[in-house]
Amino acid sequence: MIPATHRQIRLVARPTGYPKGEDFQTVESPVPEPGPGEFLVRVVYLSLDPYMRGRMSDARSYVPPVALGDVMEGGTVGEVMRSNHPGFDVGDVVEGRLGWQEYAVSSGKGVRKIDASMAPISTALGVLGMPGLTAYFGLLEVGQPKAGETVVVSAASGAVGGLVGQIAKLRGCRAVGLAGSDAKVRYITDELGYDAGINYRTVPDLDAALRAACPGGIDVYFDNVGGRITEAVSRHVNMFARFAVCGLISQYNLTEPEHAPRNERFVLVNRVRIQGFLVFDFAARYKEGLAQLAEWLRQGHLRYREDIVDGLDRAPGALTDLLHGRNFGKMLVRVGPEPAAARGPGGAARSVPRGRS
Ligand SMILES: NC(=O)c1ccc[n+]([C@@H]2O[C@H](COP(=O)([O-])OP(=O)(O)OC[C@H]3O[C@@H](n4cnc5c(N)ncnc54)[C@H](OP(=O)(O)O)[C@@H]3O)[C@@H](O)[C@H]2O)c1
Numbered sequence: 001m002i003p004a005t006h007r008q009i010r011l012v013a014r015p016t017g018y019p020k021g022e023d024f025q026t027v028e029s030p031v032p033e034p035g036p037g038e039f040l041v042r043v044v045y046l047s048l049d050p051y052m053r054g055r056m057s058d059a060r061s062y063v064p065p066v067a068l069g070d071v072m073e074g075g076t077v078g079e080v081m082r083s084n085h086p087g088f089d090v091g092d093v094v095e096g097r098l099g100w101q102e103y104a105v106s107s108g109k110g111v112r113k114i115d116a117s118m119a120p121i122s123t124a125l126g127v128l129g130m131p132g133l134t135a136y137f138g139l140l141e142v143g144q145p146k147a148g149e150t151v152v153v154s155a156a157s158g159a160v161g162g163l164v165g166q167i168a169k170l171r172g173c174r175a176v177g178l179a180g181s182d183a184k185v186r187y188i189t190d191e192l193g194y195d196a197g198i199n200y201r202t203v204p205d206l207d208a209a210l211r212a213a214c215p216g217g218i219d220v221y222f223d224n225v226g227g228r229i230t231e232a233v234s235r236h237v238n239m240f241a242r243f244a245v246c247g248l249i250s251q252y253n254l255t256e257p258e259h260a261p262r263n264e265r266f267v268l269v270n271r272v273r274i275q276g277f278l279v280f281d282f283a284a285r286y287k288e289g290l291a292q293l294a295e296w297l298r299q300g301h302l303r304y305r306e307d308i309v310d311g312l313d314r315a316p317g318a319l320t321d322l323l324h325g326r327n328f329g330k331m332l333v334r335v336g337p338e339p340a341a342a343r344g345p346g347g348a349a350r351s352v353p354r355g356r357s
Contacts, residue, residue, distance in 0.1 A: 002040070002081055006031050006102035007312055011066045015056055018253045018323055023056065024072070024316045032105045039083035041094060041104050041111075044338055046312065047075040047125035048319050048331040049159075053252040062278060072100035072315075077114065077124050079339045088113070093342055095124040100315055102335055116342040119297060126159055126330040127304045128293055130279055134246060135163035136289045137282040139222055140171070142244035142275050147172030149219035150238075152210070154229050156194065157184035157305075159330035160246060163293075164222045165194045166302050173220070176213045178229055180325045187328075191303055206232045217241075225250045231261040237270050245276040253323055305329030 005028050013023045034040045055066045055073050066073050076098040080088050085108055088094065096111030098104035114124045126132065138160075145151050151168040155161040156177025165175040165188060177188040178200045185197035196213035203209045210218070210232060217238035223230055226248030251258060266272060282289065296302045307329045309318045315333045322331045 002031055002042075002103075004031060005029060008071045008099075008101040009312060009315055010069055010100075011056060011072050012068060014058055014065075014068070015053075017255055019053065019056060019316065019320055021316055026313060029101075031103045034082055034084050034105045036084050038105050038107050039085045039088045040081045041076075041078040041096075041098055041106060042081050043076045043078040043098060043102055043104065043312075043335045044093075044342075045077045045122050045125055045308075046100060046315060046333040046335050047130075048315065048322050048327075048333060049075070049130070050247060050249050050252060050322065052319060053323055073097060074100050075125050075130060076104075076335075077121050078104075079342075091339070091341065093121050093339060095129060100312065102312060116339075118294065121338060121342045122306060122308075122330075122332055123297075123304070125332060126306065127163060127297060127302055128290060131159035131330060132163055132293045133282065133286055133289045134279040135160045135167060136293060137279065137285070138244045138246050138277055139164050139167050139220070141282065142277045143220040143222055143242050145171050145173045145220045148174075150174040150176060150214045150216055151220040151222065152176045152178070152214065152218050152233055153194075153222045153224070154178045154200075154233075155224035155247075155249060155325075156188050156197065157192075157328065158224065159304075161222070161224055162188065162192055162304060162329070163302060166192055167296075168220075169193050170296065170301060174214075174216075176210075176218075178225075184328065187305070200229055207235060210236045220244065222246060223248075227251055227258050227260050231263065234261050234263055234266045234272075237266060237272055239270050241270060241272045243272060243274040245274060249323070306332055308332045308334050310334045 008027050010025050012025045015023045058065050077095050080092040093114040093116045094111050151173045153161045153164045157179045168175040175194045176196045177194045178198050180201050185199050188194040189197045198209045218236045221233050221243045223245045224247045227250035307327045312335045
């Protein structure tokens with residue numbers, strides 16, 4: 001049964017600092033009718049990602065911001081409910097950027113079909129989606145790790161970071177992760193196979209901890225956070241180290257830019273290469289990346305964790321939690337029930353109820 005109306009969450013103000021509830025508005029709107037060549041999707045999962053903070057701001061970036069009054073942008077997985085499109089049938093499970101809403105009409109542009117028999121459908125927003133591709137191409141193409149090298153990863157328990165360490169291990173590297181709680185550090189070392197982990201929030205001396213965890217120095221730094229952690233890592237690099245700059249989450253909500261890193265001398269004397277990247281830079285190779293990630297997942301080489309909240313109305317609070325580091329794994333909102341055909345065995349076991357670790 002398709003209802004007459006559905007809920008949408010729109011951006012109504014540009015936040016200063018961390019986003020607040022008042023920056024969003026929930027609106028009840030008519031469920032749209034698909035026109036010729038279009039189809040209607042019921043959203044099942046909405047992905048929450050740190051880049052969303054950038055879309056809320058009108059500071060110059062690599063894409064324009066969400067306009068005030070528009071539905072918030074976001075990746076989703078959903079079920080096709082009506083279709084006038086020859087390539088999409090009712091019952092297909094799809095992934096696409098359909099936004100913070102319960103229903104959406106699509107022309108098919110940027111939407112892909114998901115094989116629900118291969119893995120839980122939520123993985124199309126995690127290990128088999130944008131975060132997986134970011135980890136894969138960012139580490140292998142930008143970081144260029146070689147067997148025997150030491151790879152350090154910040155936000156190491158997260159959607160991207162959790163995978164980077166595992167891929168580094170598959171490449172024969174030593175993997176060291178930084179994370180913001182003891183439970184996260186235990187998770188990366190005990191479950192993901194990181195060789196060492198550091199709780200950067202409680203460690204008394206971050207330099208001493210990096211020195212102990214990386215006795216041979218640091219060859220690759222996969223940077224998810226920027227700021228003081230990056231500055232500390234830079235003091236322990238080897239000659240010709242590579243920094244794959246993926247994200248700067250420690251900076252996204254600052255009202256004043258932080259003064260870091262200050263020690264550029266490390267770049268010169270060690271001939272370090274610092275390269276930023278966006279996952280879209282590798283769009284022409286997504287198929288290859290997804291095939292390799294799916295193969296590793298099938299072989300049991302990749303583990304992942306999801307942090308799922310129920311109900312679209314919880315999306316704004318959950319985004320703020322993510323930006324504060326209160327998520328533990330890939331942050332998702334379950335907007336509606338999974339299609340019956342997608343509820344495979346073991347589906348529920350992969351996610352851990354919030355607040356438990
Ligand atoms: N370049 C690209 O194309 C691309 C694509 C996807 C993601 N990214 C970037 O990759 C990074 C990770 O994204 P994700 O989706 O995997 O998120 P995530 O790691 O699942 O969640 C974000 C994590 O960042 C950490 N964090 C938050 N505030 C922090 C602070 N002030 N200092 C240090 N760490 C902080 C928290 O972990 P702790 O508790 O461990 O601190 C939090 O759990 C983000 O910077 C994101 O923007 C970039």
